[in-house]
Amino acid sequence: MLLASACAGSPPEVPLGSDGTADPVLQVGRGIYDSSCKSCHGAKGDGGAGPRLNSGELDEDFPELIDLAEFISSGRRRMPSFGSRLSEEQITAVARYVREVL
Ligand code: HEC
Numbered sequence: 001m002l003l004a005s006a007c008a009g010s011p012p013e014v015p016l017g018s019d020g021t022a023d024p025v026l027q028v029g030r031g032i033y034d035s036s037c038k039s040c041h042g043a044k045g046d047g048g049a050g051p052r053l054n055s056g057e058l059d060e061d062f063p064e065l066i067d068l069a070e071f072i073s074s075g076r077r078r079m080p081s082f083g084s085r086l087s088e089e090q091i092t093a094v095a096r097y098v099r100e101v102l
Pocket residue numbers: 032033036037038039040041049050051052053057058061068071072076077078079080082094095098
């Protein structure tokens with residue numbers, strides 16, 4: 001049973017900060033990743049229909065958080081654009097989650 005639930009594919013939990021609580025923005029980002037991104041990029045960012053997001057290459061492709069947020073907002077080829085579906089705050093939250101947690 002434990003294994004089955006581990007395989008069900010929840011995105012990784014937001015680690016607790018030094019004050020013992022998880023950053024609420026990252027938790028919002030995790031929720032968005034779960035509902036809008038994992039179908040293509042995998043629960044842990046391992047990739048699928050979309051490329052891997054957890055290889056460490058993201059920081060090279062998008063050195064600044066704003067570059068990543070703009071990419072998510074506008075999309076590219078088969079990557080859908082989220083600018084009309086998510087608020088700027090939501091896009092920043094999911095961009096931070098992808099960079100800092102995956
Ligand atoms: C319908 C499938 C799909 C969904 C849903 C999706 N993506 Fe993508 N994503 C892709 C594809 C395909 C690419 C490759 C785009 C290309 O051809 O350049 C991509 C590329 C990316 C990249 C660039 C990776 C790199 O190293 O260049 C990032 C970052 C990304 N997606 C984040 C997200 C986030 C965050 C979400 C949710 C808000 C999301 N994606 C939802 C399919 C998807």
